[in-house]
Amino acid sequence: MRYSPSFARSSGLVPVLVVLAVLALVPLLSSNMYLRHLLVLAFVFGIVASSWDLSLGYGGLFNFAHVALFTIGTYAFGLVGQTLGLSPWLGIVFAGVAAGLVAALITLPILRLSGIYIILVTIAASQVLYQIIISQSDITGGTSGMVSLPALDLFGYRFNRGGKVGYYYLALLMLVASTFILYKITRSRFGRAIVAMRDHKYYAISRGMSETRTRLFTLTVSAALSGVAGGFYGSYMRVASPDNFGLGLLGLLLSMLLLGGAGTIWGPILAAFFVTMVSEVFAAYGAWRNIIMSLLLIVILIFYPGGLWALLQTFREALDVMRSQATASLRRRFGRGQREAMTGAHETMVATRHGRIAVADTGGDKPALLFIHGNSSAKEVFANQFKALRDRYRVVSFDLPGHGVSDNADPEKDYSVEAFADVAEDVLKALGVTSPNVFGWSLGGYIAIELAARGYPMATLAISGTPPLRVVPEDVGRAYDATSHFVLASKTFLSPAESRDFAASTTGPRTPQTAHLHRAVRRTDGRARAYTLGKLQIVDWPRQIRFLRSAAMPFAILNGSNDPFLNHQYFRDLKLEQWTGEPDDIHDGKHAPFLLKPAIFNEKLEAFLRAAEAASRRDAEAIAQ
């Protein structure tokens, strides 16, 4: 199964805890009854909108009876609590059961339908429910609804005492519980089946998922949550009104769902607060309120199609870009001595087509050896090579844009394999280096191959942890192990736990020696990860493979034998002509053999470079004769 860390390790934990703490303190700090009432409404609508998101956003099933099922919950509560005179708590439970059962019943006719037809049938179904409710006026009170429904109490404590503070905390608790359930479902196997059924129905079916079971489960669960919220709503408002079957409440909740962003769970909850509060601001304007709210909805949907959740991500990205740029600037100024001590090379800034780049260069008039680092790393990862190889080679490395102490750059223009190859060209040109030996690690490997394939004069090409790809995205699935932390390589925002995982997988667990590499992951501009990996598809892969197959340049693959990201069989199946014939892996080198097994790696790299030199000398002599 795919790597997916628990919520406690995700970056959502802290903001959620903070918001919960604030909400839990509101009744203690403020005795404003009206604010409390609005928040209870927001909690209830948050449950309804986010549970609707499970079927509409995740499942792509346009169940427009969802709000009617909420109202069914309210009536079921009234039926048990008032008509039958049983415990109101039982009423809330029954509200969920009733809504779930009715949803299962509605699912039957829409099992074979799709898209707009589901909308029409479910709207019709909610009209049927409405008609049934108002026709049974001796039980349901007809068009005037059920009134003075029982309030909740627990061990003699009445919930509507003390400014309804009991209802406030119960609603908050229910929102937390519902969100927890939804979160768990979306990340379970079943949740993935729901999404698979939405995205590629026939493929999902051919992989053994049952469409009937998925639809039935999705709609029943989301309706049951909404029904429980409806039961609570009945005990809080103490009325069950048939008006709630109408298009008004449906539109309000649908606007929350779409404003928040469908398919996110968190977005609709956020929007439930937003819409409830904003619509209260305009409460004094009467008929104008509905007009203003509707206009606001349309304007937001036009300009922010992803909704409030996407807007929040935009803010977060802006903050993260500022943070990572500030980190880079600070480190550039204050950590230079430390870095130069690590590599033993002089650090300079070089202007390139894609921003200012930090370069480490041992200098001298020796054959040049350029090292290109991988995703979310820095040039200091090659510290061992700088020290061991500087006597024979002019060792050069640089921080990619958005990495290390280089500047952040424009994601559209500057974060791609091609742009990074441009950077390598510009750096080499600025240093006056010609026909270098190039070693690329991981993402850097693709940059090195790209540089060679576009015809840049190089002496040799070596890569590590880089499976050459023939066709993207198919080969990505074949070459990489999806259960690894590889998914993090393209993630914009890494939580502390995730960046620890990623650094540990790429360069080993955090020790005083690897701490700077863990820090490098934190510093990396998240957009560099997302954009570079996102644009892998536009790299000219056939050109790279043609170049490697033409064997025009001495070529070596120096993998770790137990690289956690790679499928080693893929390399053997490629049958590329390389230095040692068959892939000759470095034992226990993991994803970074040059870092973890530097002695063996350096020996092999040097042997390869010497062999290439000898071969080119022989060729030169042959030509001379």
Added chain:
Amino acid sequence: MTLETLNLILLGGIVLGALYALMATGLALVWTTLGIFNFAHGTFIALGAYIAWQIASTEASGAGLLAGATVSIIGMFVIGMLIYYLLIKPFERSPDIVVKSVITTLAGATILENVINLVWGPRNKQLSPLLGGDMSLLGITISRNEMAVVALALVILAALGVFLQRAPLGRAMRAVAQNREAAQLMGIDVERLYAIAFGLSAALAALAGILIGSTRFMNPSMGSDPLMKALIVVIFGGIARFTGPIYAAFIVGLLEAVMTYLVGLYWSPTVLFAIMIVVLVAKPEGLFGRYRKSV
């Protein structure tokens, strides 16, 4: 049941059917060409009726029903086009246009309904009838106005049918409904056509609103019940052919009249919706549909 009652039920059903046919055809026009469901259609009905009232009624401008209807129909055509450009077009390329258009048309409906409420107030109004007096037909007495409504609806629908079959613009509309890309390749300005289809649909809604306003009372939410009926009709008849919703409208109208007689006013909508669900499950393309969309 006497013969007289039966005739009464039949005639009532036909009048209902004629109104439903007008509304459903407008709704189907948008659905087939744009592939979306317009929830503001009910409010178009109300707005059309109120504009006509403003021009025609002696309490307002007093220019007569013909002038009122003309202004209302032309005005609603323009408003419909505007609504398309404001509420539908921005989302045309969005993958979830089906859901987004539901919420934007619902929002549009809310705005229009509140505007009607602000301008004309919530009190009931009525348009003057097209024709005064009663006439006797098949042994029963009915108002000449209701007969005029049926006749007018049929004439308008026939004209629309001819327009779609013969006129270049109507044929282009059918072409876009059948295959948008191919139509575009043949040089049809799809965007303009969408706007016209939306305008035409709104104009039909206005006409329906005027006819309703002249036979019953009007209020700002007068369109929501007809919208639900039109929804049933469109699903019932399918959208494969222009005539599908029209046949279905008369069937639904008659069914409703019979149901109201047999099971009472409260249960007849339930039975109708239930029948609709059964039809959809058994034959999603509608009773008169082949499995292909076209006007």
